Amino acid sequence: MMAKAVAGDANPYIPKPVTIIAVKNESLETKTLRLKLYNWRLSFVPGQFVQLLLPGVGEAPFCIASSQSDQKHIDLTIIRRGILTTSVHYLRPGDAVGIRGPLGKPFPLDAFVGKDLLIVATGIGIAALKSLIIYAIENRKKFNDVTLLYGARFLEDIVYRDELKEWEKSINVVITLSKAPPEWRGLRGRVTDHLDSLRLGKGTAAAVCGSPAVMSSIADALMKHGISSNDIYVSLERHMKCGIGKCARCLIPGGKHVCIDGPVFRVADISIGAIGE
Amino acid sequence: MRKALFCCLAGETMIKISKQELLKLPSLLSAMGYRVIAPIRAGGVVKLAPLGPDDQPEVEYIRVINSPKKFLLPDDESLFRYRSTATITSYGLKIRFPTAEGPCPVTILPEYLPIRERLAFFGIHQCMVSSVRYLDRVMLSDPADPYYKNRREGMFIAELDCDEGDEYCMCRTLGTYKIPAGYADIQMRKSGSGYLVNAASEAGKELLSRLKKQDAQGEYPKPVPKMVNDFELVARDEQEIDAKGAPKSLEACTLCAACTVTCPTCYCMDIEDKFSLVDPSNVSRMRTRMSCQRKCYSAIAGGTAFLHAKEERFKWRVKHKFPFSINAFKLVGCTGCGNCVAYCPAGVDFREFVGRRVA
Numbered sequence: 059m060m061a062k063a064v065a066g067d068a069n070p071y072i073p074k075p076v077t078i079i080a081v082k083n084e085s086l087e088t089k090t091l092r093l094k095l096y097n098w099r100l101s102f103v104p105g106q107f108v109q110l111l112l113p114g115v116g117e118a119p120f121c122i123a124s125s126q127s128d129q130k131h132i133d134l135t136i137i138r139r140g141i142l143t144t145s146v147h148y149l150r151p152g153d154a155v156g157i158r159g160p161l162g163k164p165f166p167l168d169a170f171v172g173k174d175l176l177i178v179a180t181g182i183g184i185a186a187l188k189s190l191i192i193y194a195i196e197n198r199k200k201f202n203d204v205t206l207l208y209g210a211r212f213l214e215d216i217v218y219r220d221e222l223k224e225w226e227k228s229i230n231v232v233i234t235l236s237k238a239p240p241e242w243r244g245l246r247g248r249v250t251d252h253l254d255s256l257r258l259g260k261g262t263a264a265a266v267c268g269s270p271a272v273m274s275s276i277a278d279a280l281m282k283h284g285i286s287s288n289d290i291y292v293s294l295e296r297h298m299k300c301g302i303g304k305c306a307r308c309l310i311p312g313g314k315h316v317c318i319d320g321p322v323f324r325v326a327d328i329s330i331g332a333i334g335e
Numbered sequence: 336m337r338k339a340l341f342c343c344l345a346g347e348t349m350i351k352i353s354k355q356e357l358l359k360l361p362s363l364l365s366a367m368g369y370r371v372i373a374p375i376r377a378g379g380v381v382k383l384a385p386l387g388p389d390d391q392p393e394v395e396y397i398r399v400i401n402s403p404k405k406f407l408l409p410d411d412e413s414l415f416r417y418r419s420t421a422t423i424t425s426y427g428l429k430i431r432f433p434t435a436e437g438p439c440p441v442t443i444l445p446e447y448l449p450i451r452e453r454l455a456f457f458g459i460h461q462c463m464v465s466s467v468r469y470l471d472r473v474m475l476s477d478p479a480d481p482y483y484k485n486r487r488e489g490m491f492i493a494e495l496d497c498d499e500g501d502e503y504c505m506c507r508t509l510g511t512y513k514i515p516a517g518y519a520d521i522q523m524r525k526s527g528s529g530y531l532v533n534a535a536s537e538a539g540k541e542l543l544s545r546l547k548k549q550d551a552q553g554e555y556p557k558p559v560p561k562m563v564n565d566f567e568l569v570a571r572d573e574q575e576i577d578a579k580g581a582p583k584s585l586e587a588c589t590l591c592a593a594c595t596v597t598c599p600t601c602y603c604m605d606i607e608d609k610f611s612l613v614d615p616s617n618v619s620r621m622r623t624r625m626s627c628q629r630k631c632y633s634a635i636a637g638g639t640a641f642l643h644a645k646e647e648r649f650k651w652r653v654k655h656k657f658p659f660s661i662n663a664f665k666l667v668g669c670t671g672c673g674n675c676v677a678y679c680p681a682g683v684d685f686r687e688f689v690g691r692r693v694a
Contacts, residue, residue: 068481070478070481071481071606071620114608115608116607140635140636270635271639295635296633297631297632297635299605299625302478303476304604305602305603305604306473306602306655307604307605307625307633309655309659311573312662313654313658313659313660313662313663314663
């Protein structure tokens with residue numbers, strides 16, 4: 059005879075059911091799922107993540123990629139990479155999945171107030187920063203200049219095409235392609251190639267997310283441009299299982315857990331080697 | 336006189352009993368409603384196992400191949416079960432909750448068995464008691480792990496003092512031969528032909544009240560461990576560990592993960608969904624043992640892994656025991672039990688790496 063031992067709310071391992079109400083193709087490999095929460099609200103701060111449960115497949119962490127002012131829906135942007143994310147691409151509107159969260163420590167929004175905000179995203183890393191971008195636009199007056207520096211490899215990899223047009227109206231959006239097609243009129247090269255053209259310095263705070271291989275070089279380049287390591291924040295990715303600091307899968311050098319001490323870290327608090335591969 | 340008064344104030348009672356009486360303790364514990372786990376000699380090794388009515392607990396041993404971890408954080412356990420609808424499609428098994436039209440149906444009805452039994456560990460040494468303290472620090476820090484907490488509540492520890500280690504022990508260096516306060520309900524110690532038993536909790540006193548005994552005088556002696564090989568720690572900082580070359584014995588390492596399996600504090604876990612193809616709609620969310628010696632420990636989607644060579648994985652384990660645990664939990668993760676050295680088929684010795692041999 060099975061019985062409930064602990065109420066669902068008290069057990070941090072138990073996900074809550076949510077329904078997919080829309081699936082948007084962002085690129086060939088990337089989809090954004092819009093999830094509807096029933097009878098409960100999820101209040102989160104940009105930078106936090108949820109554990110998405112696909113029944114029978116497993117769980118994986120994804121940063122919330124929607125506005126924090128909408129507590130009844132959340133968006134998750136997911137690129138097809140592993141077993142779970144491939145399964146995600148078979149989901150359709152109407153399917154129900156589970157989420158646990160919000161988990162992790164968010165971006166320190168108060169520390170950004172009154173500063174120039176530089177958001178550096180490469181590849182799918184922009185999904186982890188989208189809620190911060192939306193926050194910066196919704197609270198535009200709190201910040202000086204807001205710049206999104208977005209680097210992708212191919213033209214087809216650019217996601218959030220509709221949103222980028224919208225964001226350009228209120229913040230400075232710089233897009234660069236490292237493997238641009240001949241007809242591309244925008245910037246070429248890596249994001250680190252274009253830091254010179256931006257006005258960076260002591261009054262700038264940076265939020266960075268990208269693949270582990272490039273994040274440490276971005277953080278290095280930002281420091282060379284005069285931004286203090288106290289003002290650079292990175293959002294890290296690790297293989298997470300529990301999300302509450304019990305399984306030790308997301309440990310990074312320094313003995314910090316990405317799930318409870320992160321995923322957002324100040325570069326000054328972790329060794330730069332901890333960011334990279 | 337003052338010492339006796341101090342003992343009373345500390346709430347401790349010490350008795351002296353024969354070995355015969357000592358071996359009655361497990362059955363008394365099960366009469367008190369505990370599930371008794373004790374060291375048993377089987378197949379050439381001593382291991383902790385649930386004590387059956389005919390089993391004789393082993394009280395003269397040096398090391399056990401497993402640890403309380405096996406019972407507090409089992410090698411695999413079902414966190415909860417849920418039912419879902421499943422269909423088999425061309426690309427494999429596809430499971431989803433029932434499609435929702437209108438309001439979301441309540442489809443996650445997690446079910447799991449409450450753990451009602453209380454555990455009692457009989458005859459475990461100080462290093463294993465220290466491992467319980469470390470697991471507590473990890474699992475009960477906020478938010479507490481409900482499954483661990485459930486098992487840990489009302490647990491009884493009957494500790495057996497160990498003074499003489501084998502060539503793999505290192506508890507003197509780490510100070511884990513001392514029992515942390517509140518971690519043993521009774522302490523037992525060989526003394527002449529009999530045993531000294533000291534009750535340190537109410538449950539311990541209740542157990543001793545059921546014995547034929549002789550009150551003993553004086554203070555319960557403190558263990559003084561004698562090590563065959565003595566070490567002092569030289570590298571416990573992350574930088575020091577990174578800067579050191581891997582030990583020569585690591586060349587023979589086959590990444591078999593015996594070190595993490597036999598370690599009483601290696602708590603790394605994997606969580607995954609399991610179901611039978613016969614009844615795919617009945618899914619169990621399983622928590623299973625994971626090891627940092629395996630590539631999948633650190634691999635993220637797309638195949639990027641953070642720990643590649645076996646040298647990195649060896650150092651990672653040492654770092655998790657020392658600097659990471661000191662930073663995150665304010666406690667050293669190694670209890671000096673020596674299991675990872677004793678049971679390593681390649682003979683890798685981390686003590687040579689973190690410590691320096693002293694005469």
